[in-house]
Amino acid sequence: MKMPHAIEAKNLTKIYPGGLKAVNKVSFDIEEGEIFGFLGPNGAGKTTTIMMLITLTNPTDGTAKVCGHDIRTERDAVRNCIGYVSQDVAVDDQLTGRENIVLQGRFYHLPKDVLKKRADEVLKLLDLQDRANDKVETYSGGMRKRLDIAGGLIHRPEVLFLDEPTLGLDIQTREKIHEYITRLQREEKMTIFLTTHYMDEADKLCDRVAIIDHGEIKALDDPEKLKSKVGGDIVTLRIAPESKEKAQETIAEIRKQPFFQSLIETQSAPSGMMEQFANVAQMMKKGKLKGIPRGFPQGAGSLGREDMKSWMTRQSNKKSTINGKNVYNIVVKDGATAIPQIFKVAGAIGAGIESISVKRPSLDDVFLAYTGRALREEEGSRMEHLMQAMRMRRMRQ
């Protein structure tokens, strides 16, 4: 009997003690053999969703079936059919590559002869056979990640969960990992569920992408369709900040033009992860929460309340970077012919154009269109850098 879906999630909800809503009524179906991406900023609920699907966290409400087994009531059956590769690069430094793989195979109760054969296969698949008998502490970051993925494959899972598979890796290594992921789908016929906050990664790898923000799915489709939904071309227009009124007048006039399709609205709300950190900090202050809830990166615990507090203060003082700079993203039918017309309109009103650019919509724009925020805004906060630094340090050790 063939299963209809590799994963079926229905109204999956996770509310942490204290009322933090990490995932809110998320539903989706994933076909067998599909690479399905969860795309969203840190703290959007991606990892929490994975934690529920791999049976490490119980959903507060709703449920899901993985390989046809219920994640609440048939946990061991789910665990047997899935592989999980966390964003932490959880390999054991003191063991050799092969020992890591074999130990993991023993966790899945593989018979000895099968395990030996399979270990050779996965080591070869991830190009690690030459270094398999070296201690992992001598491995590079990319090799560790590959070893981690190899471990997740040891028992031939039907569904492989990859949480931020290329986080903190350099560009060449990322490309390599992308190749392996596509190879897994092609050669091993594996269903892959991955989370990422890299647009290009989702675009390149995924058959379908769900855009998730604040614990909710905002859009779900194949990347091409998502992009075409945004419209034609996107013109990014920056108007001199001193002529705020004129800028608004210009936009009002552009709206009336025949080439105009839509304006992507932006807002300045604190982004997902940070908002949730702020909540967590608040709850810790009130004593409602002991430690960092599961599903959050563990490193968050060592940042301390002061980091969170100072972050919150700075965040509330910060004005919208996009609106403050008079930047507008305008969707038009055809960028090349729209630009001269935009100049004409702005010239007539007397608004100074600082810069103008045109591009085909990317998943960045899709994200912006569905959530009102640019995903790139997320990067660059101190908290993010600290967490990244911690992850990197761990990987290098």
Place this chain on the structure above:
Amino acid sequence: MVPRVLADTWNVTWRELKHFARSRAAMFSTLIQPVIWLTFMGNAFNFSNVNLGGIYLPPNINLNQLFFGASSYLDFFIAGVIVMTALFGGIFGGFSIVWDRRLGYLNKMLAAPISRTSIGTGKIVSASIRAGFQATIIGLIAVALLGVKVTTGPIGFAVAILIAMLLCLAFAGLSMAIGASVKSMEAMMPILNLLTMPLLFMSSAMFPTSMMPDWMLTLTKFNPVTYAVNPIRALFVSDWPTFIGLLPDLIVVGVFSIALITLATVLFRRSVA
């Protein structure tokens, strides 16, 4: 076919023992500390060295025998050092669960279909095996280099090591219970440090209870360390009948171990539910 929970436990234990075997620094430092205690503390307390200022003692009175019930403090102290090894090895045994949690390795294990109980118990068992190994080396050093004698012979020595391992199970259980509850290394370290010294000093490990004030003596009665030290000491300086008389002490240690391992298992299962 080995039951699954035992196989899982062994896999967890295997990993911990590999860590121990591969880390020469850890092995060296855990060995060197007890040896320092033995050499310095053990040789400092010796009534044979004390200048009595001309006071005449009848030849049938040996002060070491009188105070320590042994021909030297070292003979008395070796049981304490072996128990100390078990205590330290156990009490820091739960640390690896916090470490695995931080590295993400714990989630990796939890995502696999392995028995939840085995993760905690595997680590507890490995702490005990490790402590048994260390205690053996320390005992052998004491016998070979420091002139310590074991009155009950090699079998007595082996039994002493097994008792130390049993005690280690108890404290590794306690440590695991703490590790399952506090979840961060920063919080765990001070708790463990706070526990070790009182447990050591409030027992008969370092000094004979006959020298202690009453309140301290009472405290030692509530300390499982005491119940492990006394039978081990009997094996080193007394004889088999004395040891047999102390079997109830061993039951106390055993009950204590079972209780703490159970507590650790319950708390751990709850922490990952």
